[in-house]
Amino acid sequence: MELARSEETLGALLPIAVYWTYSALYVLLGSLSLDKYRLHPRGDEAKNIVSRATVVKGVLIQQAFQVVVALGLFTFVRNDGQATKRAQPSVIGAVGQWVVAMGVLDTWQYFMHRYVHVNKFLYKHVHSKHHTLVVPYSFGALYNHPLEGLILDTVGGALSFLASGMSARDGIFFFSSATIKTVDDHCGLWLPGNPLHALFGNNSAYHDIHHQLYGSKCNFSQPFFVAWDRIMGTYMPYTLEKRKD
Template structure:
């Protein structure tokens, strides 16, 4: 690349990446400030997404509202007993009261307590507006793209395509589009991918450990497995210690490691809440987005809640990769084959399981 007449700008500080000609950099850099037409549809110019309510509080409220909204919707279906949805239950409705070891009142009390704890911890963790607004809202996006994204995008393109071919592509007009796409879409997608991976990894290994160490299961995780027939409101029915370690801490680590903005946290927390409620819904509905897009869904997780499946299907809440790696997947076909071969009742298996863990 010819750089004799222009200064050079460094992006990645590594000999693997070439220095960038400043004249090329100027072609890649969007104007500052950006014109309104340059912003993606999801961008909001408002200081708060909900007028008068800090995004900090919205990030804490959204997962709770999502939980009770979707849980309430499935509860309505449970009570209404519409024929279409009754045919898509994973268990007969009477099994909920016959096989489960916790009442609805006890369950709601425990979930409300967990929501109170996670809200209190969130108030201490999520920074106030005077810190967030200058860093995340009052931002010159064009300048950020010019200073941080343009040189790095150029370097990556030149490493992948070679300096001459890479520069030709960048100067063709595609360069600025790559910079803008990386800023508005590429990096956010990678952030959410990393957050999903961290949550899945943290929850899989802690979940698996709680099943493999009898003391942990007996004192903590057995609370959640009092629901042998899961239903939506029970998604976060946990011992408080497990609720903090498994759910609250995993989401906190994920958003911190992926360096999310407060508005990204709103989306992550809300989506994760909807996903875990749907996974415990007790319905197999093919057009349900959570079940259509994820193989780790209500049918998959229901198997884990059965006495014969408690050492299988540990993965939650998004993907099944860790179960596949550790060979802990149990399919519905395997369950059906097992029912044909084994004659013991569900209640007898539950009693045997509880005796093995020395549960009351």
């Protein structure tokens, strides 16, 4: 029982540690002479109408909600007797769980994300907060209105966890990977050799289009695949232009 609770605590806290560690890596890389790999010229970040300090505060608030919901979710699963049913699966079973979890999370986030754009009230009073970052950067990935963070990210994560049948231990790896993917999509850099760009069409360049005025009605998919954008006709491809040194 104590081991299970330790895994639950780790499952709630590790994605947050991963978020700030991975974000810090991109901040460090961004401070280097890598301008030719930036999706926007260095000075363009001045277009953002919110300070970095405000972004940090907003993300921490959302992550506090995230921890509470995650611990509550793990406790519910354990007390409901489901923990015994969630024994460590075979490799094929684990892959199947990840596929289901990614599919559920992508589906939930696509339609919820698109809805907060279509609904003018929700966009103005909720989702527009995230779009104050016209030029995204790594630790701004989860800078959202608390209501949006709860509905899109926290509830979406809970649904993917429950639908996939993952154990708390497997959830640690899944939520951490989803966190890495989300940060990477907002990092503002296109670094050669990035394995996530090779594995997923939904990447930093693809999502950057959505943060621009001309692409705000496209590229709603997140965090993994672009399938729903293609199916629903909201797919807008990106073109990378080589910047002079």
